[in-house]
Amino acid sequence: MRGLRAALCAIALAASASAGEIPLAERRSGYDLMSRETRAMQDDDTANPGMLWVLEGESLWTKKTGDAGRACAECHGDARASMKGVAARHPAFDATRGRPVTLEQRVNVCRVDRQKAPSLAYESKELLALTAYLARQSRGVPIDVAIDQRTQPFLDAGRATFYRRQGQLNLACNQCHDDNWGRRLAGNVVPQAHPTGYPLYRLEWQSLGSLQRRLRGCLTGIRAEPYEYGAAELVDLELFLMWRARGMPFEAPAVRP
Amino acid sequence: MANALINVPPRAKRGEIIEIKTLISHPMETGYRRTQLGAAVPRDIIRAFVCTYNGTEIFRAELHPAIAANPFIAFSTVATESGTLAFQWAGDRGFSETASATISVD
Numbered sequence: 242m243r244g245l246r247a248a249l250c251a252i253a254l255a256a257s258a259s260a261g262e263i264p265l266a267e268r269r270s271g272y273d274l275m276s277r278e279t280r281a282m283q284d285d286d287t288a289n290p291g292m293l294w295v296l297e298g299e300s301l302w303t304k305k306t307g308d309a310g311r312a313c314a315e316c317h318g319d320a321r322a323s324m325k326g327v328a329a330r331h332p333a334f335d336a337t338r339g340r341p342v343t344l345e346q347r348v349n350v351c352r353v354d355r356q357k358a359p360s361l362a363y364e365s366k367e368l369l370a371l372t373a374y375l376a377r378q379s380r381g382v383p384i385d386v387a388i389d390q391r392t393q394p395f396l397d398a399g400r401a402t403f404y405r406r407q408g409q410l411n412l413a414c415n416q417c418h419d420d421n422w423g424r425r426l427a428g429n430v431v432p433q434a435h436p437t438g439y440p441l442y443r444l445e446w447q448s449l450g451s452l453q454r455r456l457r458g459c460l461t462g463i464r465a466e467p468y469e470y471g472a473a474e475l476v477d478l479e480l481f482l483m484w485r486a487r488g489m490p491f492e493a494p495a496v497r498p
Numbered sequence: 499m500a501n502a503l504i505n506v507p508p509r510a511k512r513g514e515i516i517e518i519k520t521l522i523s524h525p526m527e528t529g530y531r532r533t534q535l536g537a538a539v540p541r542d543i544i545r546a547f548v549c550t551y552n553g554t555e556i557f558r559a560e561l562h563p564a565i566a567a568n569p570f571i572a573f574s575t576v577a578t579e580s581g582t583l584a585f586q587w588a589g590d591r592g593f594s595e596t597a598s599a600t601i602s603v604d
C-alpha cells in the first residue's frame with residue numbers, strides 16, 4: 242500500500258510537468274499496452290473467457306421473460322443484424338428520462354417497460370451476459386456517441402468530472418490517463434483510459450465487469466468515495482470517455498490484465 | 499451460464515497433430531478466502547478434467563486451488579480416426595459438466 246501511495250505521489254508530481262489532452266492520432270487502446278499473451282487471449286474467441294457471457298447472453302436474448310412473456314428477439318429480431326453498432330453508440334440520449342443512458346440502463350428500461358420484468362441488478366450475471374452479447378455485435382464498429390444540443394451539457398459534466406481533482410490523494414483522471422499514460426503505476430502500465438472493450442474480462446477480477454465497475458475501482462484507488470452504480474456522475478463520465486475515444490474500433494468483450 | 503466452450507478442428511488428416519482448446523465457466527473458489535465478517539469461504543474448485551477419444555482416455559488433468567477462475571485447458575493429440583471427443587469436468591459440491599465434439603479424419 243505504501244508503494245502504491247509513493248507511486249501515485251510520483252505521478253502527481255510528474256503531472257505538473259506534462260501536457261494536456263492526447264491528440265487524436267496518438268490515442269491507443271489498452272490492448273496495445275498489453276502483453277502478447279493477454280492479447281492472444283482476447284483475439285481467440287475460443288480462449289477469451291468473455292465469450293462465456295456472450296453465449297449466455299445469446300440464450301437470454303431468445304428467452305421469454307416478464308409478465309409480457311416476450312423475448313428480446315421478438316421485437317429486435319436477430320441481434321447480429323439489429324444490434325450491430327448499438328453498444329458503440331451508448332451512452333445515448335433517452336427522451337423520456339431527459340438524459341443519456343448507458344447500455345445497461347437501456348436493457349433495464351426495455352425490460353421494465355416492454356417485457357414487464359424486474360430490472361436486473363448492476364454486475365449481475367444476466368445483465369453482464371446481455372450487455373456482453375450486445376457489445377459483441379459491435380466489434381470493429383467505430384465508437385460514435387451522438388453529441389448534440391441535448392447531450393452536450395452531460396458531456397460537459399463528464400469532462401468536468403474527468404478533470405476534477407478528488408479523493409484523499411487529490412488526483413484527477415487526466416493526471417494519470419492524459420499526462421502519464423504508458424508509464425508504470427506499481428508494475429502496471431497506465432492506459433489512456435479509452436473504454437473500447439466493455440464489458441470486458443479483467444484477469445484481476447477473474448470475471449467480466451462493466452465500465453462503471455472499472456470507474457469505481459479507479460475512484461477507490463485515489464481514495465475518493467465511489468459513486469453508486471447508475472449515478473448521473475458515472476453516466477456522464479462514461480459519455481465523456483466514449484466521446485474521447487470517438488472513432489476507435491470497439492473490441493468487446495475485451496480482456497485486460 | 500453457457501458452461502463450456504470447446505474448439506476441436508472439424509476435420510483433420512490421419513496422423514496429424516491437432517490442438518484442442520477448452521474453456522469452462524467456474525468460480526474456482528480457493529477455500530483460503532474469508533468474508534468481511536471473517537467466515538471462511540468454502541472451497542469450490544474443479545478437481546479433475548478428462549478427455550476421451552472414441553472412449554479411450556487421451557488427456558487427464560488434476561486441478562488445484564491456485565488455478566484461476568474459468569479454467570482454459572489446451573492440449574494436443576494425434577488424429578487417428580473419425581469419431582467423438584468427449585470432455586468431462588468434475589469438482590467440489592458435486593460439480594459435473596460434460597461436452598463433446600466430433601472430428602472427421604481422412
